[in-house]
Amino acid sequence: MRRSFLWRNRVLLTSGALLIVSLHLISTGVHPGDLAARPESAFLEIISPIDAAFTRFSDGASSIVNDYLNLVHVREENAHLRNELARVKGDRARLVELEVENRHLGEMLELKDVLGANAVAANVIGSDATGLSRTLILASGSSDGLRPGMAVLANQGVVGKIIAISPHASRVLLIDDHNSALDGFDQRSRARGIVAGLVDDGLILKYADRSQDIRVGDSIVTSGLDGIFPRGLLVGTIKSVHRGGPGLFLGVRIEPAVDFRELEQVLIVTQPPPHLDDGAKD
Amino acid sequence: MRLTLLFAAFVVLGLAFESAVPHLVSFRALIPNLIIILVVDLGLRHHGVLPAMLAFAMGYATDALAGSHPGLNAFTMTMVFLVSYEISTRLMVANAMVGATVVFFGVIATALATVAFADGFNALSDTGSMLGGLALEAAISAIVAPFIFAMLAASKRMAGLPGRAARE
Numbered sequence: 320m321r322r323s324f325l326w327r328n329r330v331l332l333t334s335g336a337l338l339i340v341s342l343h344l345i346s347t348g349v350h351p352g353d354l355a356a357r358p359e360s361a362f363l364e365i366i367s368p369i370d371a372a373f374t375r376f377s378d379g380a381s382s383i384v385n386d387y388l389n390l391v392h393v394r395e396e397n398a399h400l401r402n403e404l405a406r407v408k409g410d411r412a413r414l415v416e417l418e419v420e421n422r423h424l425g426e427m428l429e430l431k432d433v434l435g436a437n438a439v440a441a442n443v444i445g446s447d448a449t450g451l452s453r454t455l456i457l458a459s460g461s462s463d464g465l466r467p468g469m470a471v472l473a474n475q476g477v478v479g480k481i482i483a484i485s486p487h488a489s490r491v492l493l494i495d496d497h498n499s500a501l502d503g504f505d506q507r508s509r510a511r512g513i514v515a516g517l518v519d520d521g522l523i524l525k526y527a528d529r530s531q532d533i534r535v536g537d538s539i540v541t542s543g544l545d546g547i548f549p550r551g552l553l554v555g556t557i558k559s560v561h562r563g564g565p566g567l568f569l570g571v572r573i574e575p576a577v578d579f580r581e582l583e584q585v586l587i588v589t590q591p592p593p594h595l596d597d598g599a600k601d
Numbered sequence: 602m603r604l605t606l607l608f609a610a611f612v613v614l615g616l617a618f619e620s621a622v623p624h625l626v627s628f629r630a631l632i633p634n635l636i637i638i639l640v641v642d643l644g645l646r647h648h649g650v651l652p653a654m655l656a657f658a659m660g661y662a663t664d665a666l667a668g669s670h671p672g673l674n675a676f677t678m679t680m681v682f683l684v685s686y687e688i689s690t691r692l693m694v695a696n697a698m699v700g701a702t703v704v705f706f707g708v709i710a711t712a713l714a715t716v717a718f719a720d721g722f723n724a725l726s727d728t729g730s731m732l733g734g735l736a737l738e739a740a741i742s743a744i745v746a747p748f749i750f751a752m753l754a755a756s757k758r759m760a761g762l763p764g765r766a767a768r769e
């Protein structure tokens with residue numbers, strides 16, 4: 320009888336047990352060294368080459384489409400100019416692409432020099448699979464010296480931090496995710512606060528006191544006190560300041576310095592520069 | 602084993618698509634939630650311990666590429682499986698229309714559950730602006746679902762698996 324009950328309800332019981340396991344995982348969290356982190360790391364490792372292939376395919380497809388459109392346009396010209404124009408346009412497109420890539424890498428190099436820190440560059444190959452969180456997938460992992468918790472930057476400013484890693488891929492939690500928070504301050508008035516993401520979109524500066532002189536257009540930079548992000552990196556600019564309503568703090572919205580959808584390459588700080596440690600002790 | 606391999610292949614392709622394509626297109630809501638469609642197919646047409654564990658594994662695999670709370674997608678996918686399973690066994694229907702309806706509500710419910718779990722139930726009041734995009738994603742997922750069900754059914758036939766629910 321007992322066996323029959325278990326057999327009849329095996330799907331419900333199994334699902335119930337799995338729901339309890341999920342709740343346990345959510346409540347306790349999964350740390351990088353945990354046994355529960357291994358499947359996640361393995362799956363990230365499996366998916367990353369496919370993601371990279373998708374990205375390469377898409378770049379190739381867009382190049383083919385552009386070439387085709389160029390050719391259609393050129394056919395309207397006379398026969399002599401057609402081939403010449405196609406060649407010049409092809410060269411130009413390649414040069415423009417090389418120039419953009421060169422500029423990105425040059426800016427990364429400048430940023431790396433400015434930081435004075437050990438840093439590695441990585442290509443962005445994907446984003447959050449569900450779209451409910453704001454994360455990116457990078458084509459570099461622990462074999463490149465990356466570790467969870469490392470700061471990720473772009474030449475325009477702060478991007479986020481690494482939250483999961485596999486040997487050849489890693490995931491970055493963007494600063495505009497609703498679970499992200501970093502210590503920052505207003506560069507003009509020195510007013511401090513916590514920069515946090517919102518569920519619906521955008522960034523806010525939390526816990527900024529009402530007495531603080533914070534104005535629209537001010538730059539918000541990292542304080543370095545969180546021990547993750549180097550001090551003085553641009554986070555964004557103040558978009559609006561709401562002083563009305565109840566509460567102890569200002570309602571401050573920030574426009575992120577980085578357009579996260581346009582990111583192609585990022586820089587990961589593998590070892591903070593010495594002055595950051597000094598700042599963290601303050 | 603064949604069922605596991607078949608769904609593993611679909612999940613790998615689905616997650617690669619869902620993580621790579623949104624980075625290339627500007628509007629995320631146009632990308633259907635393929636993993637929920639696969640889980641609903643499992644719940645409607647495969648009744649047993651293995652499909653339940655597969656649904657959990659698919660959610661956990663999604664956790665590797667989405668969100669910052671491991672276990673959250675595993676939880677929501679197991680719930681979607683359970684609801685699909687209950688609909689299939691209680692109502693004795695498992696057609697594509699029912700599947701598409703479950704997918705539609707599943708996409709919205711899992712998104713809201715994810716926000717509530719990650720940020721607390723108070724955060725649900727801030728989801729007003731994302732509801733439009735969410736409804737669009739749910740509608741696109743529901744429209745795509747019958748085609749994915751058909752692809753799965755064809756793949757199952759090729760693999761020698763039963764396409765219909767094994768009644769208990």
